[in-house]
Amino acid sequence: MKPNDFTEAAIANNPAWAQLLGLCPLLAVSNTVANATGLALASAFVVIGSNTSISLLRRIIPDIARLPCFVLIIATFTTLTVMLLEAYAFDLYSRIALFVQIIVTNCMILGRAEVFASRQPVGRALMDALGTAVGFSLALLALGAVREVLGQGSLMADMDLLFGPAAAALEVKVFAVPPLALALLPPGAFIIAGLLFALVRGLGRTARDTRAHAEQ
Amino acid sequence: MRSQFTTIIALLVIGGLCGLALTQTYESTRQPVTENRIRQAQVLLSELLQRQAPTDLKWQQGVANACGDWQFVRGSSPGYAGPIAYLALLQNQHISLRVTRHQETPGIADFIDHRKDHYLADRDNTAIADWAQLDNISGATITHKALRGMAAQAQTQLRNTRERYPCPQSPGEPNPREPNNEA
Numbered sequence: 001m002k003p004n005d006f007t008e009a010a011i012a013n014n015p016a017w018a019q020l021l022g023l024c025p026l027l028a029v030s031n032t033v034a035n036a037t038g039l040a041l042a043s044a045f046v047v048i049g050s051n052t053s054i055s056l057l058r059r060i061i062p063d064i065a066r067l068p069c070f071v072l073i074i075a076t077f078t079t080l081t082v083m084l085l086e087a088y089a090f091d092l093y094s095r096i097a098l099f100v101q102i103i104v105t106n107c108m109i110l111g112r113a114e115v116f117a118s119r120q121p122v123g124r125a126l127m128d129a130l131g132t133a134v135g136f137s138l139a140l141l142a143l144g145a146v147r148e149v150l151g152q153g154s155l156m157a158d159m160d161l162l163f164g165p166a167a168a169a170l171e172v173k174v175f176a177v178p179p180l181a182l183a184l185l186p187p188g189a190f191i192i193a194g195l196l197f198a199l200v201r202g203l204g205r206t207a208r209d210t211r212a213h214a215e216q
Numbered sequence: 217m218r219s220q221f222t223t224i225i226a227l228l229v230i231g232g233l234c235g236l237a238l239t240q241t242y243e244s245t246r247q248p249v250t251e252n253r254i255r256q257a258q259v260l261l262s263e264l265l266q267r268q269a270p271t272d273l274k275w276q277q278g279v280a281n282a283c284g285d286w287q288f289v290r291g292s293s294p295g296y297a298g299p300i301a302y303l304a305l306l307q308n309q310h311i312s313l314r315v316t317r318h319q320e321t322p323g324i325a326d327f328i329d330h331r332k333d334h335y336l337a338d339r340d341n342t343a344i345a346d347w348a349q350l351d352n353i354s355g356a357t358i359t360h361k362a363l364r365g366m367a368a369q370a371q372t373q374l375r376n377t378r379e380r381y382p383c384p385q386s387p388g389e390p391n392p393r394e395p396n397n398e399a
Contacts, residue, residue, distance in 0.1 A: 057230060065227060083241050
């Protein structure tokens with residue numbers, strides 16, 4: 001088990017801002033922090049479960065049928081997530097069900113299965129899955145927070161749908177009137193995601209330049 | 217030959233494990249899922265009726281309370297991407313409608329989802345004669361056509377149910393043909 005598998009997957013090879021994978025659910029469900037958290041938890045469950053299972057089964061998965069096997073395992077974990085959400089977080093499920101169901105087609109998860117989990121022992125596959133889940137969650141939550149503040153004027157509204165009535169107190173009212181309603185709409189999602197990804201890449205480049213300068 | 221046999225065995229093992237996980241989870245979540253669906257349906261019925269809906273409604277051919285002052289009708293109409301399931305409240309030749317399930321294009325057909333848009337709620341209690349005259353929605357022609365057809369379809373369904381299960385002549389008189397309870 002190597003800790004740098006985690007940081008590699010979460011930061012350097014972040015599925016969203018470094019590889020631009022899984023953008024469909026990322027843009028569609030990140031209109032509030034509550035929705036983003038729901039999808040982040042669902043995606044984390046699927047990527048961790050499928051990566052671990054694929055790594056455990058890697059010696060018996062036939063090479064000629066590996067992709068159908070990966071899809072079967074990912075689809076199983078996605079269906080389990082749907083059932084659990086529908087049973088225990090029904091209100092949230094009603095809002096994000098469509099995008100939870102299409103986790104099965106998320107190329108981020110299939111990509112990690114093919115490139116990493118199917119070739120590595122369970123410990124490393126687990127660290128990679130944790131890193132991928134954390135990286136995707138960071139991108140989702142950052143985008144969700146910015147869009148909710150700009151488009152709705154609040155932060156962490158409706159968290160009670162996920163964590164029970166006590167979590168309703170987490171809501172913070174930032175603006176009385178939302179400053180940019182466009183942020184909640186699909187074009188707003190594209191624009192804000194583009195700006196956030198550019199910011200993260202810019203910060204990464206600056207950090208690399210500073211390191212290189214210090215080494216000289 | 218041997219490698220093919222091994223492949224088949226491996227696929228069976230993987231498929232079996234996946235199936236086992238799914239059936240076990242289905243069994244353990246069936247009860248709360250059913251309760252959630254009933255609760256959601258009850259909330260929707262009460263919202264349409266604008267008061268607490270009876271919990272012991274008997275559904276006959278997709279129609280509830282066929283002989284009462286108001287009727288609930290559930291059915292489906294073909295949309296752009298598959299059937300659009302709906303629940304309608306018919307009351308004195310007026311209709312209130314909610315879409316309960318659909319696969320229409322997200323974003324374009326969001327107006328039929330009462331959780332995302334007020335379009336249907338704003339048209340509650342519309343005269344059935346006026347329902348077919350609703351203005352078309354640009355970009356969602358087929359979805360809107362399905363929506364407009366739902367009022368006539370609900371009326372036909374109610375008429376058919378009443379023909380099959382005639383209402384008692386006076387209160388308290390038993391039904392001539394006792395219906396099967398579909399609920």
